[in-house]
Amino acid sequence: MIGIPNSILLKPGPLDDDERALLETHPELGERILAPIDQLGDVRPIIRACHERWDGAGYPDRVAGDQIPLESRIIFACDAYHAMTTERPYRKRLSHDEALRRLDEAAGTEFDPAVVEVCLRVLQAPRD
Secondary structure, eight states, X not given: OTTOOXXXXXXXXXXXXHHHHHHXXXXXXXXXXXXXXXXXXXXXXXXXXXXXXXXXXOSSSOXXXXXXXXXXXXXXXXXXXXXXXXXXXXXXXXXXXXXXXXXXXXXXXXXXHHHHHHHHHHHHSOOO
C-alpha cells in the first residue's frame, strides 16, 4: 500500500469512489518504484498483478486465470488471509476458521482454486 495516504488506509468507514480509485493505484505505484532497479525486473509484473482476481474482476489490468502470474495469485490469497485476520480501523479481525471459510468460498472467483487448496492445507496443518 505504498504511496496511499494514511487518511485512506486508516479510514474507519467505507471508502468513497475517489478514495477507492486512489487505493487501486498501489500495484502500479509499486511497479513504478521498482522500475529503476534492473535486478528486480522479474518482480515488477508480480507486484502489478497482486490484486488481480481469478475471474478477471481485479485491478489494475482486469486479467484472469493463468494470465495472472502464479506468484501474484499466491500473494493475493495470503494477503487476503492476513487482512481478514488482522484488526482494521473499519472492522474487527475475523477468526482463523472464518477466514479459511471465506478463502474457500472465494476459490474460483476471487482466488485461484489450486492456490486456495494449498493455503487451506497449510493453514489447517497442526502447529507445533
